[in-house]
Amino acid sequence: MIKRPPDNSKFPEELWAYVCEHFEAEILDYLSFWQVVDVKGRYLHYDEFRYRIPKGINPDLAWALTKKARKSAQQFLINFGEENISKYVETSLIQKTKTIVDQSTTTAALEWANKKVGEGQNIAYMLEDLIEDEAISSSQLEGAATTTLVAKEMIKRKREPRSMDERMIIGNFKMMKFVWDKRLLPLTTDLIKELHAIGVGGIDDEKYTPGTFRLTDNVVVEDKDGNIVHQPPPAAGLDERLQSLCNWVNTDHDDIESQSYIHSLVKAICIHFSIGYEHPFNDGNGRVARALFYWFMFKKDYGAFRYISISNLLKEATTQYGKSYLYTETDEMDMTYFIDYQCSVIMRAVAAFKSHCQKTVENIESFDTWLFNSGVYGRLSGKQRIVFQVAKNSPNTIFTARYVEEKLHCSYNTAATVLNGLVELNLFDKNKDGKEWVYSLRDKQDIQKNWMS
Template identity: 25%
Template sequence: MEYKYSVSSVQEFTELLRQNFAQPLPLADFSSDELFYLPNLAQISTNGMKQLLSAPASNQTFGLQAMTEEIHATFQIESIHSSRNSIRHILNGYAPRNEEESRIYGMKRGLDFIADRQNTITEENLHQLYQISTGDYLPDEDRLLPDHFYRHDVVYVVGGEESREGLPAQQLPDAMKRLVDFANAKDGINELHKAAILHLAFAYYHPYFDGNGRTARLLHLWYLVQQGYPAALFTPFSRYIAESKAAYYKAYDRVEKNALISGYTDVTPFLSYFCNEVYNRLQVDVIPPQADLQVYQTALANGKITEKERLLWEYVLSAYGTEEFTTKQLEKDFRNAAYATIRTFVMKFHEMGLLAARKAGNRVYYKVR
């Protein structure tokens, strides 16, 4: 707008929007003025909401397939190398073999932490989440000082068109307290909007020397888990962000550039990005398929499914979702069953109509129907 209209016209228009349509937030910008947003400009599709409210078929705390993609993508966004094989190795409970897998192990520790709904969002828990997921694996120069929740010095935010300084260190304690209070407030704000606002505000403040983006994305998931969205940890949000990485950083930039023109920090561009590129793109196959759960539940109730078979079925739903797998792969990944048990399980569940089979050469590939 600044190219088409005068500065005064733009300021007059944005002030009109702020006074008549904007919703203020109990969060402050770098000048200690309130952030705000325009809720009507960030619409969430019914399908996106439905996916996040779906109850996963597995009783696992998080989806192994989804969180493999989540970890791979959250590192990819920050140009940190990781392989899906290494991620699956760590998620399946093996010890890290190198520096790359140590970072992955940190993210697994973070996922385990936020999956436990007893771990509510507090400043102490946020600090713990950061330390176990990221801080413990940083070089000394990027670590927080002892007994410090946040950085003590300046940091530069990179990723957009230009680097900028994060919130001055002396302002962080107050800003982060307000952020945590906002996360816990019962204010009637749409919870999916609020998760994205927390994500944006955390990255905007940049409270650490390194790992701010990863922690912001974990915070986003953590808030949704706390609010009772059962599919949050079965949905690889960061995969969608990685696929629209340029737009992700541009949304941050637009928030800041608009503030320079209007004098007010409106977070709507980031909300619009998240609704359009993430929430509204959630696909049906992201959630582990439900198959014919009535068949399964009836067989379970009638004692026709053993405890080991129940555990194997839940693992298949969580680890593979819509992906194909072989009996050998399931034996390797599950680790806690003999091959004969695996073979009996897949044959039985295939006969029940819960698994589909496809032969290719000497191999048979299975997947959830």
């Protein structure tokens, strides 16, 4: 269980006076705790802080000094009811993440990547594989047992889900498409309900009650041992609190010269936290919270987030994800814990996206050199080149005529001709799965061997 911080509403002046009188040589040791982070730059909660105090130092006094430093540096964010006023401190990690997000994930940055890859309007198709990752990972984070490979195959073939786990993934996929399509709309409670209904509808309607806010207080968050770690605010007043959240989200905080300025990334993370904290639905709250994070990033023109999955990393450290919620809740709604942790995840997610783009460029350049020199490239039509580029950059991707028809905006017959032509050139394999033909890239070494023989 999380160790709550001691009550520092009144600074322990008597204890500080005692230290000054009896341990003058140690005063500097105490003063070293008058800072918002530790010597390693970590914004520690008391739960961890108390274990990193040198012997002979009173942990409660050291904590009181740290809290004083933090309160002097805090910035106002959002109210959670009349008494829970949330604030945060700009750690160096938060600052770095904001800069990287601004540099690498805006729509303008994505357009630059288009030119770098050299495929213009088709880079979105090349990165299509990444769009599915958040929907799949977010479902797996909530317990869906379907493998990523099977989930991708289901989405690409548009086949009907065969289990509740697969329905969760399809629901999340639809939800991510919904937030992209609705990114220009203001946030309303009806939009939140509609998002939930799309994400969980048809999975287990009795359990999820799609699109309906909870009416009781029997919804709790438990740890893996069944201990209650979060009791959401009461259902009474939920509609009013969510309306207040919507009003805050719809308020312009973009003026960097204003005292009310909040960076879009920080605001999106706050929306994520707010839905998780309020837990407005019987189930499926985490998926809605993460989807609304993306909705706001899309709204603020960070288009590259279509290809960046935070859930892919959150599912690798679910304990830390949960603790970042609890640390905030147990320490006077200090949002720094949650924002800082989310930024650590987003930093890695953006780095993975940039690495994928770089590898895409390198793979295209190196393999295209061989394709050109071997004469293979000259035998491909424009549409075949696009499909082939996608396939060689995502070797596990499968293709169907329906899928290519949708992505290349061509007729079904044209899509089938494109794929069958790739088979005839010994670049793709073709197999029957039920009533549908499924195509996939042959091993690259086999392709080169066949064309050199």
